[in-house]
Amino acid sequence: xxxxxxxxxxxxxxxxxxxxxxxxxxxxxxxxxxxxxxxxxxxxxxxxxxxxxxxxxxxxxxxxxxxxxxxxxxxxxxxxxxxxxxxxxxxxxxxxxxxxxxxxxxxxxxxxxxxxxxxxxxxxxxxxxxxxxxxxxxxxxxxxxxxxxxxxxxxxxxxxxxxxxxxxxxxxxxxxxxxxxxxxxxxxxxxxxxxxxxxxxxxxxxxxxxxxxxxxxxxxxxxxxxxxxxxxxxxxxxxxxxxxxxxxxxxxxxxxxxxxxxxxxxxxxxxxxxxxxxxxxxxxxxxxxxxxxxxxxxxxxxxxxxxxxxxxxxxxxxxxxxxxxxxxxxxxxxxxxxxxxxxxxxxxxxxxxxxxxxxxxxxxxxxxxxxxxxxxxxxxxxxxxxxxxxxxxxxxxxxxxxxxxxxxxxxxxxxxxxxxxxxxxxxxx
Numbered sequence: 001x002x003x004x005x006x007x008x009x010x011x012x013x014x015x016x017x018x019x020x021x022x023x024x025x026x027x028x029x030x031x032x033x034x035x036x037x038x039x040x041x042x043x044x045x046x047x048x049x050x051x052x053x054x055x056x057x058x059x060x061x062x063x064x065x066x067x068x069x070x071x072x073x074x075x076x077x078x079x080x081x082x083x084x085x086x087x088x089x090x091x092x093x094x095x096x097x098x099x100x101x102x103x104x105x106x107x108x109x110x111x112x113x114x115x116x117x118x119x120x121x122x123x124x125x126x127x128x129x130x131x132x133x134x135x136x137x138x139x140x141x142x143x144x145x146x147x148x149x150x151x152x153x154x155x156x157x158x159x160x161x162x163x164x165x166x167x168x169x170x171x172x173x174x175x176x177x178x179x180x181x182x183x184x185x186x187x188x189x190x191x192x193x194x195x196x197x198x199x200x201x202x203x204x205x206x207x208x209x210x211x212x213x214x215x216x217x218x219x220x221x222x223x224x225x226x227x228x229x230x231x232x233x234x235x236x237x238x239x240x241x242x243x244x245x246x247x248x249x250x251x252x253x254x255x256x257x258x259x260x261x262x263x264x265x266x267x268x269x270x271x272x273x274x275x276x277x278x279x280x281x282x283x284x285x286x287x288x289x290x291x292x293x294x295x296x297x298x299x300x301x302x303x304x305x306x307x308x309x310x311x312x313x314x315x316x317x318x319x320x321x322x323x324x325x326x327x328x329x330x331x332x333x334x335x336x337x338x339x340x341x342x343x344x345x346x347x348x349x350x351x352x353x354x355x356x357x358x359x360x361x362x363x364x365x366x367x368x369x370x371x372x373x374x375x376x377x378x379x380x381x382x383x384x385x386x387x388x389x390x391x392x393x394x395x396x397x398x399x400x401x402x403x404x405x406x407x408x409x410x411x412x413x414x415x416x417x418x419x420x421x422x423x424x425x426x427x428x429x
Contacts (some may be wrong), residue, residue, distance in 0.1 A: 001128055001129075001408055002035070002128070002129040002131065002253075003127065003128060004092040004093060004124070004125045004127045004128070004129050004130070004258065005034050005089075005090050005091050005092055005093070005122050005123065005124055005127060005129075006009060006031050006032075006091060006092065006093040006094055006122070006125060007028060007029075007030045007091070007094060007120030007121060007122055007123070007182060008030060008120065008121040008122075008345070009119070009120045009121055010027060010028065010029050010030075010120070010125055010226070011027075011028050011120040012025065012026065012027050012116070013025075013026050013104065013112060013113070013116045013354065014026065014104060014105070014229055015104025015105060015106045016105060016209040017077070017078060017100065017101070017102030017103065017104060017105060017208075017209050018066075018078060018102075018108070018191065018207065018209045018210050018215060018216065019065070019066060019102060019206045019208060019209065020075065020077070020100075020101060020102045020208055020209060021208030021209035022100045022101065022102060022209070023100065023104075024098055024099060024103065024104045025098070025099050025100075025124075026096060026097065026098050026103065026104065027042075027096075027097040027098075028094055028095070028096060028097075028116065028117065028333040029094070029095040030093070030094065030095075030120075031095050032093060032337065033092075033093060033125045033126065033127035034093070034127060035093045036051055036052065036053070036092070036093060036251055037051070037052035037083065037086055037091075037092075037093070037094055037096070037248075037251075038051050038052065038094075038096065039051075039052060039069070039076045039096045040095055041074045041076065041096060041098060041101075042097045042098065042099050043099040043100060043350060044074055045322060045353065047097075048071070048072055048073075048074040050069050050070060050074055050075075051069075051071070052079065052249060052251075052329060053249060053251060054250060054269065054272045054273045054276050055276070055314060056069040056070060057069055057249065057269055057273070058070045058075060064079040064204065064206065065201070065206060065265070066080065067080040067083070067242075067245065067246055067249075067265055067268075069249075075101055076101065076103065077097060077101055077102040077103065078102050078103045078105065079103055079245070080241075080245035080246055080265070081103070081105075081106075081109065081110045081113060081240050081241065081245060081391075082103055082110070082242040082245070083244070083245035083246070083248045083249065084110050084182075084186075084187075084241045084242070084245035084248070085113040085114055085117060085187065085245075087182075087244045087245065087247070087253070087328050088110070088114070088119075088182030088183065088186065088187060089114065089117060089118075089179050089182070089243060090129070090179055090253070091117065092124060092129060092130065092253075093125070096281065098291055103369060105191070105209055105405075107190060107211070107214065107215050108191035108214075108215035108216055108217070109188050109189055109190045109241075110187040110188075110193075110241060111187050111188045113187075114183055114187050116157075119331045129251070129253055130251060130252045130255045131252060131255060132250065132252035132253070132254050132255070132256075132275070132281075133151075133256075134149055134150065134151050134152065134254060134256035134275075134415070135151055135256065135414060135415045135416065136151070136203040136415055136416050137149070137150050137151075137275055138271070138275065138278065138354035138415075139349065139421045140267055140270045140271050141267070141273055142266065142267060144263075144264070145261050145262030145263040145264065145267055145268045146259075146260075146261040146262070146263065146265040146267075147243075147258070147260050147261075147268065147270075147271050148255055148259040148260075149254070149255065149256050149257070149260070149271060149275065149288075150256060150257040150258075150259070151257070151418055152255055153255065153291070154176060154177075154255060155176070155177040155253070155255060155256060155258070156174060156176045156177065156256075156258070157174070157177060157240050157244070157258045157259075157260065158172070158174040158175075158257070158258070158259045158260070159172070159173060159236050159239050159240050159243070159260040160172045160260070160261045160262065161233075161235055161236040161239055161265075162167050162261075163194070163262075165194070166197070166220055166221075166222075166223065167194050167196075167219045167221060167222065167223040168194065168223060169223070169234045171235065171236040172236070173233055173236055173237070174177060175237075175240060182244075182256040185231075185237065186237050186241050186244070187241065188230050188231075189230065189231060189234045189235075189237035189238040189240075189241055190215065190216070190217050190230070190234065190238060191215060191217070191238060192216065192217040192218070192219065192234070192235050192238060193210075193216060193217075193219070193226075194217055194218070194219050195219060195220045195221060196221070198218065212227070212242070213226075214278060215228070216252060217234070217235075222235065224348065231343060233425070235340075239260065239263075239264075240260075242264070242265060243260055243263070243268050246268030246271075246272055247268060247271065247272050247275075248272075249269070249272045249380065250272050250275050250276050250281055251276075251281055252275075252281065254275075265409065273299035277314070277319075277392070277394045278392070279395075279412075280313065280321070280323065280390070280392045280412075280414050282370065288319075289326070290311075290312050290314070290315050291315070291358070291377050292310070293307065293309075293310055293311070295312075295352075296309055296312065296358060298337050299358050299361050299362060300354060300357055300358055300361070301321045301359075301370060302354060306350075307354070308347060308351035308354050309324055309351055309352050309354045309355055309358070310322075310323055310324055310325050311391065312324045312355065312358060313344065315358075315359065316364065318354070318396060318397045319359070319394070319395065319396045319397070320355050320358060320359040320395050321355075321392060321393065321394050321395075322351070322354070322355035322358070322392075322393040323391065323392060323393065324390075324391040324393060325390060325391075326385055326387055326388065326389045326390070326391055327387065327388075328341075328387040328388065330387070332344055332347060341386060342385065342386060343384070343385035343386070343391075345379075345381040345419060347427075348381070348385060348391070348411050348418065348419045349376060349379060349409075349419065349421055349423070350400065351391065351411070352393050352395060352407075352409035352410075352411055352419070352421065352423065353371075353373060353395050353409070353423050353425075355393045355394075355395050355409070356395040356407040356409060356423055356425065357371035357404075357425065359395055359397065359407065360405045360407075360425060360427060361427075363396055363400075365402060366427055368429070369427045369428060369429055370427075370428055371405070371425040371426070371427055372425060372426045372428060373423070373424075373425060373426075374424040374425055375423075375424040376421050376422070376424075377423075377424075378420070378421055378422045379419070379420070379421035380421070381418070381419050382416075382417050382418055382419065383413065383416060383417075383418040384418070385411075385418050385419075388411065389404045389413045390414075391411055391412070391413055391418070392411065392412040392413070393409065393411050394409065394410050394411075394412065395407045395409040395410075395423075396408050396409075398422070402427070403427055404424065404425065404426055404427060405424070405425045405427055406422065406424045406425070407422070407423050407425075408421075408422050408423075409421055409422075409423055
């Protein structure tokens with residue numbers, strides 16, 4: 001059994017943020033078991049803590065070409081190389097104190113981060129490592145690329161790099177990720193961009209701390225890099241490092257085969273969120289659900305035995321995740337296949353609808369309203385739900401108006417989809 005790890009000694013580094021150009025000092029400190037990765041803004045009043053968790057991701061469209069997290073008005077940007085270093089070395093728990101808004105870019109890789117963390121003396125703690133065994137395929141895609149996570153006995157990452165341009169020829173490689181392989185084969189790979197991208201990056205106020213000499217490889221119009229490469233496929237390896245850093249926002253070490261095809265931060269982070277939703281991974285800092293049954297009753301009119309949601313563990317303006325603990329004594333098991341009890345599919349949809357209703361009715365403009373079903377479309381039932389199952393109910397708003405709302409819902413057990421549907425509500429006073 002793998003055990004959690006942290007560092008024994010406090011260690012420091014400093015450098016300039018690639019995008020802000022602001023100098024930052026970073027201090028790494030050991031953290032107790034089960035505390036996770038936490039960034040601490042020491043330059044702000046009360047030194048707010050920002051857990052490295054996908055629930056704290058900031059809008060990527062407003063913070064391009066980097067991974068940023070924040071909470072309660074405090075932000076920290078460009079954390080991906082640091083998260084990759086923690087992931088690659090198997091560090092579960094650490095405090096990262098920083099006195100600026102952006103992590104230093106160093107030489108554009110994770111090499112210096114690895115060296116500093118090793119000086120801090122990594123050691124095992126008396127707690128099991130949080131590992132996640134992927135059981136069924138998960139994929140996310142956009143118009144540019146595709147990212148797939150498949151079951152696997154260890155962690156491997158395959159990546160295909162293809163910018164569809166003359167300056168950078170397509171590349172492909174696969175890596176089995178271990179601390180040794182990560183340190184030697186992945187961590188030294190540096191940030192890069194094409195020469196034709198430079199003006200656009202600068203026009204957006206980014207790249208203020210980027211330098212061809214120090215931290216960013218620039219490819220000219222003929223594909224000639226501004227510095228000597230550390231690997232023939234250094235750019236591809238850097239993409240693998242980005243995947244590792246972004247996926248570690250799940251808070252777990254994965255046993256999986258990851259396949260990336262022209263994917264970037266947006267898809268990596270979407271995958272991290274999808275994994276968390278499917279496997280019901282809670283935010284590190286949360287010791288109890290956002291809403292228990294009593295809280296839910298304050299929003300929904302349902303009561304036992306027809307309240308089908310026990311907890312809501314994630315809630316934003318557009319998404320929610322609820323949990324239904326399917327008990328042996330559920331009333332419907334007495335008459336629904338009593339010899340081999342199965343939760344009725346329509347009640348799974350009802351549970352999804354209740355999470356969707358709670359999501360709608362927590363919006364300020366819907367306070368005091370009631371959500372009535374209007375329609376169910378594209379309903380599919382894929383697997384049976386039995387007594388003892390933990391049913392995760394994920395809903396996402398697909399359309400919202402003052403009097404109607406629509407959500408897409410998926411129900412999961414052990415990471416596998418058991419039911420899904422598009423649900424529409426009437427929102428009435």
